[in-house]
Amino acid sequence: xxLIIAKTKEEASRKAADLIACAVRKDPKIVLxxxxxxxxxxxxxxxxxxxxxxxxxxxxxxxxxxxxxxxxEPTHDQSYRYFMNAKxxxxxxxxxxxxxxxxxxxxxxxxxxxxxxxxxxxxxGIAIQVLGIGSDGHIAFNEPGSSLVSRTRKxxxxxxxxxxxxxxxxxxxxxxxxxxxxxxxxxxxxxxxIILAFGANKADAVAGAFEGAxxxxxxxxxxxxxxxxxxxxxxxxxxxxxxxDYYAWHGEEVLKEELGG
Ligand code: F6R
Numbered sequence: 001x002x003l004i005i006a007k008t009k010e011e012a013s014r015k016a017a018d019l020i021a022c023a024v025r026k027d028p029k030i031v032l033x034x035x036x037x038x039x040x041x042x043x044x045x046x047x048x049x050x051x052x053x054x055x056x057x058x059x060x061x062x063x064x065x066x067x068x069x070x071x072x073e074p075t076h077d078q079s080y081r082y083f084m085n086a087k088x089x090x091x092x093x094x095x096x097x098x099x100x101x102x103x104x105x106x107x108x109x110x111x112x113x114x115x116x117x118x119x120x121x122x123x124x125g126i127a128i129q130v131l132g133i134g135s136d137g138h139i140a141f142n143e144p145g146s147s148l149v150s151r152t153r154k155x156x157x158x159x160x161x162x163x164x165x166x167x168x169x170x171x172x173x174x175x176x177x178x179x180x181x182x183x184x185x186x187x188x189x190x191x192x193x194i195i196l197a198f199g200a201n202k203a204d205a206v207a208g209a210f211e212g213a214x215x216x217x218x219x220x221x222x223x224x225x226x227x228x229x230x231x232x233x234x235x236x237x238x239x240x241x242x243x244x245d246y247y248a249w250h251g252e253e254v255l256k257e258e259l260g261g
Contacts, residue, residue, distance in 0.1 A: 001231055003231045004230065004233070004251040005233050005235060005238045005247070006234055015255060021055060022259055023127065023128055024057075025056055030061055031063070032064075032127065032130070034063050034064070034066065034084065035132050036066070036067075039196045039197065040130055051091070051093060052091070058092045061094055061098065062098040062099075062100075066141075068081065068103070068180050070177075072176060080101055104179070112180065113153050113154070116152050117152050120186070127190070127191050129187055131187070131220075132196055133197045133202060134161055134205065135205055137221065138158075138161065138220070139220045140187060142183065143161065146184060148219070149184065150184050150185055154179070155178065156178055157177055188222065188225070191228065194229075196231075198233065198236070206240065207240035207241055209221050210241055210247075211242055230255075
């Protein structure tokens with residue numbers, strides 16, 4: 001795993017956006033896996049600015065999102081389809097027909113999840129998967145205890161995640177208790193993973209993911225088994241890492257190389 005520590009969320013997001021824009025320029029038909037939540041918002045704004053400035057085009061890009069709440073209409077302002085349109089798709093030149101979000105209203109949940117996995121495979125697999133991390137170490141909605149080889153399925157949110165996400169709803173009771181989520185096994189099949197974490201409330205999860213034992217109790221720790229992970233943090237989120245100076249030095253070097261010097 002490469003770790004890039006920036007002073008601020010803005011700086012880290014810009015660097016992560018550069019890595020994605022560079023990959024899209026190299027492969028204009030790239031398949032992206034995308035995340036919602038507050039973490040990638042700044043990076044999405046950066047990509048929208050790049051697109052408006054003519055530095056990158058998403059015209060032939062396809063995307064699949066990580067997850068969606070069960071029971072929310074795609075037009076609900078807290079649904080992840082709504083989020084993606086509002087934060088990214090409405091501001092770039094992507095063809096919305098090429099953007100995919102799980103249907104949280106599906107009556108046959110298993111069929112929905114199986115079809116989603118098949119679509120990703122048929123598209124050639126995800127080249128870059130964007131991830132955030134929950135304060136409990138979850139990735140997508142794979143909560144602690146999720147099988148490390150899980151596939152796309154219906155999952156139950158933990159009380160911690162419900163509490164963390166309550167800030168987006170009027171009250172905690174309004175947060176859906178279930179979601180459809182790509183599995184950890186699904187995520188691990190992406191060729192490259194770009195994960196972002198900002199703020200002190202992510203510091204324990206980042207340390208668990210990066211330096212803890214690989215364990216279903218911290219689902220993000222499975223990323224230690226992936227050959228191509230780029231972890232972008234601000235200083236607060238990186239605070240509990242024992243070897244952070246070493247990772248940061250090395251991460252900057254390889255990022256420069258990756259972006260062409
Ligand atoms: C969102 C997702 C979640 C979030 C995580 C962090 O699609 O899969 O795993 O990445 O809950 O959320 P924020 O970014 O709001 O702190």
